[in-house]
Amino acid sequence: xxxxxxxxxxxxxxxxxxxxxxxxxxxxxxxxxxxxxxxxxxxxxxxxxxxxxxxxxxxxxxxxxxxxxxxxxxxxxxxxxxxxxxxxxxxxxxxxxxxxxxxxxxxxxxxxxxxxxxxxxx
Numbered sequence: 001x002x003x004x005x006x007x008x009x010x011x012x013x014x015x016x017x018x019x020x021x022x023x024x025x026x027x028x029x030x031x032x033x034x035x036x037x038x039x040x041x042x043x044x045x046x047x048x049x050x051x052x053x054x055x056x057x058x059x060x061x062x063x064x065x066x067x068x069x070x071x072x073x074x075x076x077x078x079x080x081x082x083x084x085x086x087x088x089x090x091x092x093x094x095x096x097x098x099x100x101x102x103x104x105x106x107x108x109x110x111x112x113x114x115x116x117x118x119x120x121x122x
Contacts, residue, residue, distance in 0.1 A: 010023060043078050
């Protein structure tokens with residue numbers, strides 16, 4: 001998993017150091033690419049173009065990608081239409097923070113893994 005801003009920084013570094021082929025190999029060989037906070041490349045057209053090519057290469061090889069965004073791709077003004085097209089072809093799933101009951105279940109599961117006792121009346 002990588003953050004959108006890191007993808008852009010890695011691309012810039014690759015361009016500056018003549019390491020673009022290595023950059024492309026690193027990202028395009030993945031069977032699954034996960035990018036968090038993709039909106040961070042909203043104002044970076046070069047990163048968007050490289051990502052479009054990367055997503056095309058991954059899907060052509062039978063792979064997949066997962067991205068996280070705070071809203072639908074089409075509502076992010078700086079995204080280029082080809083990127084919106086690729087991201088919109090997927091299945092958007094809203095993710096909400098867990099409610100109080102789910103948090104208690106997770107807390108108990110983590111406590112059990114760590115062999116910690118949590119009082120029942122807590």
